[in-house]
Amino acid sequence: MKKYTYSETNDTRSGFGEGLHELGKKNPNVVALCADLIGSLKMDAFIAEFPERFIQVGIAEANMIGIAAGLTIGGKIPFTGTFANFSTGRVYDQIRQSVAYSNKNVKICASHAGLTLGEDGATHQILEDIGLMKMLPHMVVINTCDFNQTKAATIAIADYTGPVYLRFGRPKVPNFTPKDQVFEIGKAITLNEGKDVSIFATGHLVWKAIEAGNLLAEKGIDAEIINIHTIKPLDRNAVIQSVMKTKCVVTAEEHQMNGGLGDSIAQLLSLELPTPLEMVAVKDTFGESGTPDELMIKYGLTTENIVEAALRAINRK
Secondary structure (H helix, E strand, O other), X not given: OOOOOOOOEEEXXXXXXXXXXXXXXXXXXXXXXXXXXXXXXXOHHHHHHOXXXXXXXXXXXXXXXXXXHXXXXXXXXXXXXXXXXXXXXXOXXXXXXXXXXXXXXXXXXXXXXXHHHHHHOOOOOOOOHHHHHHOOOOOXXXXXXXXXXXXXXXXXXXXXXXXXXXXXXXXXXXXXXOOOOOOOOOOOEEEEOOOOEEEEEOOOXXXXXXXXXXXXXXXXXXXXXXXXXXXXXXXXXXXXXXXXXXXXXXXXXXXXXXXXXXXXXXXXXXXXXXXXXXXXXXXOOOOOOOOXXXXXXXXXXXXXXHHHHHHHHHHOO
């Protein structure tokens, strides 16, 4: 098992903020909109340097999406910012009609996704957003794993023409991917090559998949670990090539089992390469108030849960 280390932890939302600020310096067409959550989205640096390219919409998320769609007509590249729940569920009609259907160049940037939002509780812990967004034609769906990758993805999506949903989170997590990486939309990253089981992870579960790989290696199991940062378009070749070698699969994500990464991989494999598959995800329930660690344990999204899923998948070969 390849060894991964990190020297710091940081929140992925800060990666977005730093990437947005850097974009502002490079591209005068980049504009930002926020629904009264500047500090939470880490948009302060962009606003301080480019106040004329920022719109504070207030608690009016539907209006924010409509304004963003309109800005694209004049050649602007709008980045909207609010919590993932408000970025998707609250404004789904506006996204469907004004952004996806119209294929507008809007970047929907969503923080505080999943259970690791923590104490704010179930009403804010959206676990359905990936499913909502990936079902929309034209929409790219990205879920980054650490600060560096989130920064790189924020910069990369400005060069992509079309709607993008960029999902990131609240807590500090290990920052282990390269600082100078070039983010490629739709290109999975193999973190460890293995022959016994394929573990496909996204977002905060990527580091936990690495930890699981280390524990499995102690048991003599060689896990292939792949970071699926882009859920749509899915890197079909990377999935198929890995599964042809290992013959069994685990998916890991901070999202509902229905509609998430595991759902996408299961669909692909059922059509092209039927394979034993185990999913580490939230099982058709809402969250609750608690610390991120408490919630990840209660809802089965831990390193140990990934190890157990891998053992079950191997036994089903």
